[in-house]
Amino acid sequence: MVCALAAALALAACGKQGAEGGEARPGGGGTVNVYNWSDYIADGTVPGFEREHGVRVNYGVFDSNEVLEAKLLAGNSGFDVVVPSLQFLGRQIQAGVFQPLDTSRLKNHAGLDPELMKRIAVQDPGNQYGVPYLWGTTGIGYNVDKLTAAFGSTEIANSWDLLFKPENIRKMKDCGVMLLDTPSEVVPIALNYLGEDPNSTDPAVIEKGARLLQSIRPYVQTFHSSQYIDALANGNACLVLGWSGDILQARDRAAEAGNGVNVAYSIPREGTALFVDMLAIPKDAKNLDGAYAFIDYLMKPEVAAANTNAVAFPNPVPGSLPMVEEEIRNDPTIYPPDEVKARLFTLAIVPPEVDRLYTRLWTELKTGR
Numbered sequence: 001m002v003c004a005l006a007a008a009l010a011l012a013a014c015g016k017q018g019a020e021g022g023e024a025r026p027g028g029g030g031t032v033n034v035y036n037w038s039d040y041i042a043d044g045t046v047p048g049f050e051r052e053h054g055v056r057v058n059y060g061v062f063d064s065n066e067v068l069e070a071k072l073l074a075g076n077s078g079f080d081v082v083v084p085s086l087q088f089l090g091r092q093i094q095a096g097v098f099q100p101l102d103t104s105r106l107k108n109h110a111g112l113d114p115e116l117m118k119r120i121a122v123q124d125p126g127n128q129y130g131v132p133y134l135w136g137t138t139g140i141g142y143n144v145d146k147l148t149a150a151f152g153s154t155e156i157a158n159s160w161d162l163l164f165k166p167e168n169i170r171k172m173k174d175c176g177v178m179l180l181d182t183p184s185e186v187v188p189i190a191l192n193y194l195g196e197d198p199n200s201t202d203p204a205v206i207e208k209g210a211r212l213l214q215s216i217r218p219y220v221q222t223f224h225s226s227q228y229i230d231a232l233a234n235g236n237a238c239l240v241l242g243w244s245g246d247i248l249q250a251r252d253r254a255a256e257a258g259n260g261v262n263v264a265y266s267i268p269r270e271g272t273a274l275f276v277d278m279l280a281i282p283k284d285a286k287n288l289d290g291a292y293a294f295i296d297y298l299m300k301p302e303v304a305a306a307n308t309n310a311v312a313f314p315n316p317v318p319g320s321l322p323m324v325e326e327e328i329r330n331d332p333t334i335y336p337p338d339e340v341k342a343r344l345f346t347l348a349i350v351p352p353e354v355d356r357l358y359t360r361l362w363t364e365l366k367t368g369r
């Protein structure tokens with residue numbers, strides 16, 4: 001609210017946002033309009049950039065690729081820098097939303113992880129349009145004590161059986177179950193659990209995933225893609241399908257509050273999605289100098305390390321690692337070891353007819369039809 005007001009009045013930039021709803025508005029001149037995921041940047045990053053470059057940042061947040069995409073496809077978004085996940089960037093490139101990046105204006109570009117850049121090039125050919133910001137996995141967040149009370153140990157959290165078998169998830173119903181509100185990740189995870197291709201475009205296969213989700217629907221309290229951080233941290237949710245760093249932030253918030261809530265994150269052994277969120281510049285961006293400067297600043301090793309330290313999502317800058325706190329660097333749920341990585345899948349670009357099917361199935365799921 002305060003941030004939305006400040007943005008509306010163009011009085012001040014807002015830093016890290018805890019909830020969706022902050023709006024970035026065109027500022028022109030010395031303002032760069034950035035639209036990023038919520039809970040996804042260190043508090044000091046935006047002020048640090050503003051000091052170093054003498055540019056003001058108008059910083060808005062979202063918690064859904066679908067929301068960002070709707071704004072980008074409508075055109076005239078007013079944004080200079082946006083952060084879609086790779087598979088969304090891929091189809092937005094095809095829709096002509098972005099301008100190719102002039103990497104000669106990004107002096108830190110050479111410091112990006114070459115392996116990751118190769119993976120990205122499958123959906124952004126030649127790495128022309130995007131620069132990775134942070135990445136992570138989509139897994140299970142849980143309240144350690146509630147899970148232990150229901151199952152005798154936390155072992156079950158190592159499998160998607162916890163979430164996808166009605167006899168398991170129902171035991172967590174009363175303490176609060178939340179799922180990400182995004183079909184484009186939850187449906188592929190359900191398909192992968194069923195042994196199907198997570199990126200299947202076959203309607204009959206996708207329907208199978210939807211049926212699995214329908215079977216657990218009675219036990220899901222809320223579909224939301226950012227509120228689960230606080231809900232887990234304050235004990236209002238005990239089982240979440242969510243993003244790695246978000247759940248670890250919930251763990252840290254509970255510890256800071258000293259409220260006795262213990263939160264943990266697991267990458268289930270059946271495997272899950274690995275996502276990469278990409279910095280890109282819309283074709284109609286007004287402040288190109290500001291956009292390039294901001295993107296380049298985020299790739300500075302010390303800035304990338306500060307962001308990872310704050311939000312517990314890995315960054316794509318190997319030179320930042322010595323500055324990443326040991327506890328984070330050595331956490332296998334944040335930086336998965338190779339044997340875990342081998343079970344992670346990349347989300348593919350979703351064709352329009354599949355997208356429409358996802359949307360229909362998702363609406364039916366949420367409204368209980």
Ligand code: N2P
Binds near residue numbers: 038039
């Ligand atoms: C930030 C979550 C971003 C990860 N809260 C999803 N791409």
